[in-house]
Amino acid sequence: MGRRQRPILKNLLGALKDRASQSKAALLSGPNTSSPHLAVLRATTHDPSSPPREKHVSVLLSFGHGSRLTASCCVEAIMDRLHGTGSSSVALKCLIAIHNIVRRGTFILQDQLSIYPSAGGRNYLNLSNFRDDSSPEAWQVCLWVRWYARVLEQILFSSRILGSFLSSSLFSSFDDGFKETKEEVSALPNGHLLKEFDALVGVVEEICKVPEYAHVRENRVVAEVIRLVGEDNLMAQREILVRAMEMRERLSCLVFSDSVELVCVLKRLENCKEKLLFLSSNEKMKGGDALLDLVGEMKERIGAVEKCGERRLVRKGKVSESARLDSRVVVKSSDLVRFSSGRMELLPDSVM
Known part of the structure; x- marks a missing residue:
């Protein structure tokens, strides 16, 4: 009581x-x-x-x-x-x-x-x-x-x-505004594009830490919070997808440090997979599947690029080593001249 x-x-x-x-x-x-x-x-x-x-x-x-x-x-x-x-x-x-x-x-x-x-x-x-x-x-x-x-x-x-x-403009579906955002993103340099990608993944990470809803299911204030954040989740996914597609086109021209950072961000996003799919089960959140599919594809392509790069480095290392061996001067006795002091020196090219 x-x-x-x-x-x-x-x-x-x-x-x-x-x-x-x-x-x-x-x-x-x-x-x-x-x-x-x-x-x-x-x-x-x-x-x-x-x-x-x-x-x-x-x-x-x-x-x-x-x-x-x-x-x-x-x-x-x-x-x-x-x-x-x-x-x-x-x-x-x-x-x-x-x-x-x-x-x-x-x-x-x-x-x-x-x-x-x-x-x-x-x-x-x-x-x-x-x-x-x-x-x-x-x-x-x-x-x-x-x-x-x-x-x-x-x-x-x-x-x-x-x-x-992020939420300054609302869209009725996942595809609205996609083309306009893509044009803006395509003009960004790699470093800034990666920085934006990282920040947006941070938004999704925090959203996916949503508390257990069962204990407050009847609370209308919490229900309003879920509605607002759910719409933000939709917009964050759309913004991430646009940048992920752009990053996919640039994989071959990324420097090694950017590739490593991109893989770390992709792994963070992949760790949100279960919650992301649950939050994306609504029809408006249909971008969740496409985003996660793209994440898997990018990780595979980055791995392939890195392996090719490693093979090139190995081949380059072998060539440079043999070049160093070939460039060593082999001194023969006929190429030496003796001075009165007993000191020996190489004959200049003009003499030889």
Whole structure:
């Protein structure tokens, strides 16, 4: 009985805190002012049963249509809310808000997100130690908070390398936008292409570390997270496939160090095979099979290229050794001249 009452009491206290915080923010902002702080509070309530409403997310995104200062205040308010809460539900909703900025925000809003904090780095959202032990359910959701933060961190990190946000444009199917992306990728030098390939594989790796879903199957906030990340998985696979196809065309001209690095990245991607196929079972995720088939083909071709290279090196080594033997000067007694001091020297060519 006590366990059943605890979540109810927790939800009631959360609702009271939300109402008090929103009332305070409304008074401070004034009746005719749209406050980023108030908009964030409305989009990130303590209610564990429902994700942020679309109208509240739209209000957050609208701050990207104003000044840079307004957009900065919006991002700062989300980050303050995220790092100031101990509620797993609030934290997940903050991350959903950040994800929507990545996917649908204006350039000015995305720009403010990308430079916050100014140091950046891999641990961008700093939620690796997030804990909520207020209930067994909240403890399970904590796993999703930490995982979702790592996925978003990797997306933000890869976006810096790609020069644009991975989710900045949505496509209805796997093939949409494929040709346009291929044309852009074909102009990249090998080193940068490999760097982008590595960053995108990092996104898929984090997505494939998804926690066990059975314990939170009824949680609608987690369901929204799965939907958003699932679409990112589709786009990451498409971007990887484009770059893998381009790398396949360049295998014969890769330097040895790039070939080694490419094999390492391909192995990392292959290690995600089971989860990748599971996540790609949806019709929209049909690129998973094609991508893994291409990975296997590329590894075989790289192995063949390396073996041919080794044979060439062996043949070259044998030739150079014989050349060194042939080039040695064999000195005969007839080629020597004796000086009065007893010293012997070779006769110059003109004399010989």
